Amino acid sequence: MQSQLSFSKQNQTGTLYLVPTPIGNLGDMTFRSVDVLKQVDLIAAEDTRNTQKLLNHFHIETPQISFHEHNTQERIPQLVAKLLAGKNLAQASDAGMPSISDPGHELVVACIEENIPVVPLPGANAGLTALIASGLDPQPFYFYGFLDRKPKLQVAELEALKNRPESQIFYEAPHRLAKTLQHLVDVYGEKREAALCRELTKKHEQFLRGPLSELLEWAQQSDQVRGEFVVIVSGNPNGEQETAAKPDYSNLSIEAHVDQLINTGLRPNDAIKQVAHLRQLKKQEVYQIYHHLDQN
Template sequence: MAGTLYLVATPIGNLGDLTFRGVETLKQVDFIAAEDTRVTVKLLNHLEIKKPMVSYYRHNTGTRGEELIARLLAGESCALVTDAGTPAISDPGEELVAQCAQHEIPVVPIPGACAFVNALAVSGLPTGRFTFEGFLAMNKKNRRSHLESLVGETRTMIFHEAPHKLPATLKDLREAFGADRRISLCRELTKLHEQVWRTTLGEAADHYAQTPPKGEFVLVVEGAPQQEKESYTLEEGLEQVEKRLEEGTSLRDAVKQTAAAMGLSRKALYDLAVSRKD
């Protein structure tokens, strides 16, 4: 009979946030698969728990994943943990869970800390519908494409960001969504210097262009305003593109902005604009 994979959420800062059930699970499993064993051993030492550990992180998911599946199929139980937060959410653990599903290995969640959920809760922005976007790509083309796909997104958007990339990210967000769009910057949640700053993208970008950021951030960004659905033709869209061109907007940006605002196909509108220009 196959063993069980337990997804144990670990503290994102305050060690007191680990649940009783999480502690008991770590005590009872046969072994622990950790994102970084050096980080997890500190937590285990604090809890006075001694368990065999193996590393499981983004660059060894292939071979190590096969090893873990073999051990689970042999009947061993495993607790999967990340350095902080809930495993398998924007995390390599999702691959292991998918493998377990293929082999019909039981997977049991042990709830606990999750940075983006807590950031959303304290953001002051709408929480009924939201989209978690994780970390933006470092590649400029992929990054731009990701943000362009979110221009018309009406749900609250959540991003993770490291301090050294925050100024550039805020600049890109301001360019994509406008300086007046509201944002809640949640820094070092549950830690000593926890801070929640509710402001606009323009103010946030200006501030961190001058002030070096410190700590890990969760960015909660207001969605685009809801608009009544109207049916527009490509010809009407082309008129708006031409107006934007007269204002000095590039063709690419004019088409992108118009397509998002009017609910038109960007490719069809671009092709029409190019054909008329020729």
């Protein structure tokens, strides 16, 4: 067991602060977040150009370093070294909470392994902001984020989720919204209640609520399919009974789980990606286990 006292004077390293940024309205930046960004030695930003606009708005002069999905393996050792040397760092994504849809999680894990304090700051989150105004049951809820872009994999993901009793939270880009809604109608049924939440906290914020069939019709015909979307779908009230008939992967090894998906027609790499998503593991980890590669 590891115990972290975030603000102990006995800490021998720097601290990693996870700083949320606004999802649209700059007025949602907290006083504490501004103070931390001013006080740390370095800001690890998903997109330094985007974050610079935020820093300029709040007159923050702290230097930045890029930290995104394409340089994660290179950057993490560098950032951990700075923290071990006593530097304080902030990690910020383009919008919302770090570590949700960006590489922040890997940095958090690396810091925990080195006993470096990781301090999260509360702030804006698109999924929860949408959920509480959706009109659907706010609890329990199941956050999924982005579905796979490949149609076959996306349908497989939805098949695994359709009987869950919780309200479900998805993120989707405007150019893929109609196709994703079509898959939701095909898998969940056209009568399942849902909400589309667009341009949250911005001037053109919009909520569309109704059965999936009506939301699909709007997405196919409207000229307002712009901005990032949060899609909230109501849970299946009969989920517990229907789930009993679903394939149960909990007793399968990772190798057997991948093989089972391959037998349904998926390519090995796609099956590995699907297993990683369903089990909330890294794709590389599943790949190494499946191919019996040395993980050290």
